[in-house]
Amino acid sequence: MSGTLSVSLSHRFPGGRTLDLAFTAPxxxxxxxxxxxxxxxxxxxxxxxxxxxxxxxxxxLGGRTLSGPxxxxxxxRRRIGVVFQDGRLxxxxxxxxxxxxxxxxxxxxxxxxxxxxxxSLLGLAALLRRPVPGLSGGERQRVAIGRALLSRPDLLxxxxxxxxxxxxxxxxxxxxxARLRGQAGLPILYVTHSRRExxxxxxxxxxxxxxxxxxxxxxxxxxAGGELGERADAVALLDGVVSAHVPERGLxxxxxGGFALVLPLLADPVGARIRVAVPARDVVVLRADxxxxxxSAQTVLPxxxxxxxxxxxxxxxxxxxxxxxxxQAILARMTDDSVARLGLRPGVAVVALVKSVALAGEQADD
Amino acid sequence: xxAPEQWVAVRLSLYVALxxxxxxxxxxxxxxxxxxxGRWAGRPLLDMLVHLPMVLPPVVTGWLLLLLFGLQGxxxxxxxxxxxxxxxxxxxxxxxxxxxxxxxxxxxTIRLAFDAVDPGLEQAAASLGAGRLDRFLTVxxxxxxxGVLAAASVGxxxxxxxxxxxxxxxxxxxxRTQTLPLAIYQALQLPGGEAVAARLxxxxxxxxxxxxxxxxxxxxxxxxxRRAAGNGVAR
Numbered sequence: 001m002s003g004t005l006s007v008s009l010s011h012r013f014p015g016g017r018t019l020d021l022a023f024t025a026p027x028x029x030x031x032x033x034x035x036x037x038x039x040x041x042x043x044x045x046x047x048x049x050x051x052x053x054x055x056x057x058x059x060x061l062g063g064r065t066l067s068g069p070x071x072x073x074x075x076x077r078r079r080i081g082v083v084f085q086d087g088r089l090x091x092x093x094x095x096x097x098x099x100x101x102x103x104x105x106x107x108x109x110x111x112x113x114x115x116x117x118x119x120s121l122l123g124l125a126a127l128l129r130r131p132v133p134g135l136s137g138g139e140r141q142r143v144a145i146g147r148a149l150l151s152r153p154d155l156l157x158x159x160x161x162x163x164x165x166x167x168x169x170x171x172x173x174x175x176x177x178a179r180l181r182g183q184a185g186l187p188i189l190y191v192t193h194s195r196r197e198x199x200x201x202x203x204x205x206x207x208x209x210x211x212x213x214x215x216x217x218x219x220x221x222x223x224a225g226g227e228l229g230e231r232a233d234a235v236a237l238l239d240g241v242v243s244a245h246v247p248e249r250g251l252x253x254x255x256x257g258g259f260a261l262v263l264p265l266l267a268d269p270v271g272a273r274i275r276v277a278v279p280a281r282d283v284v285v286l287r288a289d290x291x292x293x294x295x296s297a298q299t300v301l302p303x304x305x306x307x308x309x310x311x312x313x314x315x316x317x318x319x320x321x322x323x324x325x326x327x328q329a330i331l332a333r334m335t336d337d338s339v340a341r342l343g344l345r346p347g348v349a350v351v352a353l354v355k356s357v358a359l360a361g362e363q364a365d366d
Numbered sequence: 367x368x369a370p371e372q373w374v375a376v377r378l379s380l381y382v383a384l385x386x387x388x389x390x391x392x393x394x395x396x397x398x399x400x401x402x403x404g405r406w407a408g409r410p411l412l413d414m415l416v417h418l419p420m421v422l423p424p425v426v427t428g429w430l431l432l433l434l435f436g437l438q439g440x441x442x443x444x445x446x447x448x449x450x451x452x453x454x455x456x457x458x459x460x461x462x463x464x465x466x467x468x469x470x471x472x473x474x475t476i477r478l479a480f481d482a483v484d485p486g487l488e489q490a491a492a493s494l495g496a497g498r499l500d501r502f503l504t505v506x507x508x509x510x511x512x513g514v515l516a517a518a519s520v521g522x523x524x525x526x527x528x529x530x531x532x533x534x535x536x537x538x539x540x541x542r543t544q545t546l547p548l549a550i551y552q553a554l555q556l557p558g559g560e561a562v563a564a565r566l567x568x569x570x571x572x573x574x575x576x577x578x579x580x581x582x583x584x585x586x587x588x589x590x591x592r593r594a595a596g597n598g599v600a601r
Binding site: 051075080082084147 | 487491493494496
């Protein structure tokens with residue numbers, strides 16, 4: 001499946017709350033619906049999957065119209081695999097039968113991962129014979145994801161699948177989701193209010209606020225720019241490739257769009273594609289004149305100022321791109337006074353000392 | 367222990383009760399579903415209509431059936447002229463009267479069982495490609511099964527004791543419409559009939575208890591989840 005997911009809907013709830021949402025996002029890829037609780041993210045997902053019928057809607061997925069003027073496909077016809085916040089496993093069926101429920105009903109011509117493949121992807125082998133009521137929250141969500149995957153959907157829609165779980169359970173599932181993301185071809189719509197999940201999993205981010213779309217675009221841009229970049233805990237996300245391991249120093253090098261980053265030794269092999277996070281407050285900026293200092297920061301990056309943005313009273317965020325150019329950028333958070341002392345403005349050459357680089361998903365959640 | 371004509375009443379009672387159950391259970395399932403899940407204006411009216419036999423004196427229900435299904439009635443007349451079929455004063459008529467009387471009990475129980483099934487599970491089934499009937503048969507009905515079984519056993523037990531509506535609509539014809547309660551009533555009308563009445567009452571009790579035992583056995587044979595649900599383990 002390729003092309004776009006395009007959604008446009010409006011609705012007025014009995015209480016007077018209104019939804020007026022429209023966006024288009026490229027597929028395949030992971031589209032994150034990001035925003036506070038009650039913003040309308042879940043309603044949008046329900047409308048997409050046919051479980052909620054808004055007053056007016058036009059939804060198209062990879063050239064297939066799911067709803068439009070005079071057309072409303074029933075949920076069982078949409079081929080959208082939904083992973084609900086609360087799992088919604090069938091309590092009267094075993095894990096095995098839950099997983100096969102959608103598989104049995106998928107049309108035989110459709111391709112997709114096989115039963116054994118999904119079982120091993122999500123680590124479900126030990127659960128197959130277990131009755132549903134005895135499963136833990138994390139196990140339930142893994143089964144729910146597998147069940148939706150096996151229904152051979154055109155799109156996997158996940159409604160805050162981790163929100164009901166504690167931190168330890170989240171960490172148990174996130175790697176599976178990250179692996180799922182690597183599976184080529186299946187578009188995912190991921191509803192979340194967690195910056196961490198959005199940063200780790202999503203390619204495109206759609207910001208939802210008060211029933212409206214507040215912005216959308218590639219995830220790195222969205223998390224770095226606009227309202228999200230103004231926050232004290234803003235992070236820049238960089239997509240990179242592991243370029244070398246230096247085990248004797250306990251380090252790995254990652255090449256990320258013109259930035260040569262140094263991370264604590266990684267398990268991923270050389271050549272692996274990873275996503276890293278650079279917190280804006282962990283970046284120290286020096287003037288580029290003079291010799292590069294010897295410092296405790298492992299990553300020293302020659303860079304150029306792309307923009308300086310206001311991030312609050314007497315605080316600014318400098319957007320830095322690699323000195324040799326390149327599409328990706330990191331953020332540095334500093335006081336206005338520092339901006340003035342360094343004379344930062346677009347085009348100025350600087351050196352960025354990065355105190356910490358982490359794999360995306362390891363940084364603190366909000 | 368019982369005279370041959372009394373055994374006839376026992377067999378007839380069992381037959382009428384099972385026939386009434388077989389006829390009323392599908393109707394009760396449909397009505398229970400509509401009343402639990404339906405969102406339409408006429409629902410309270412239907413609810414009232416279904417419960418009518420429970421709040422009216424049974425004799426009046428029998429009389430209303432007579433008006434409706436009698437040879438001069440709108441439905442009964444149609445059946446008689448169209449198919450030569452007659453319900454009044456027949457075994458099938460006794461089963462009809464019995465079924466109508468037990469219907470409210472069954473609908474109430476089944477409706478509550480459907481109410482207790484999380485509609486979110488039906489939505490999940492829909493998103494996995496299951497159509498309406500498929501969802502009902504594979505998710506809703508299995509989850510409501512204990513309630514449906516309870517409704518059936520209550521319906522059966524109540525069927526065995528049905529009197530007023532049966533005697534008005536189907537009469538008291540030995541071998542055709544004289545079920546156990548009617549036979550007991552007749553025995554009590556005769557001098558020295560108490561012994562016979564007591565024996566028949568004992569048989570009636572035995573049949574009802576046997577029905578409850580069967581439903582209990584079936585309940586245990588339902589998939590293991592029931593134990594878990596009974597222990598209050600959340601889904």
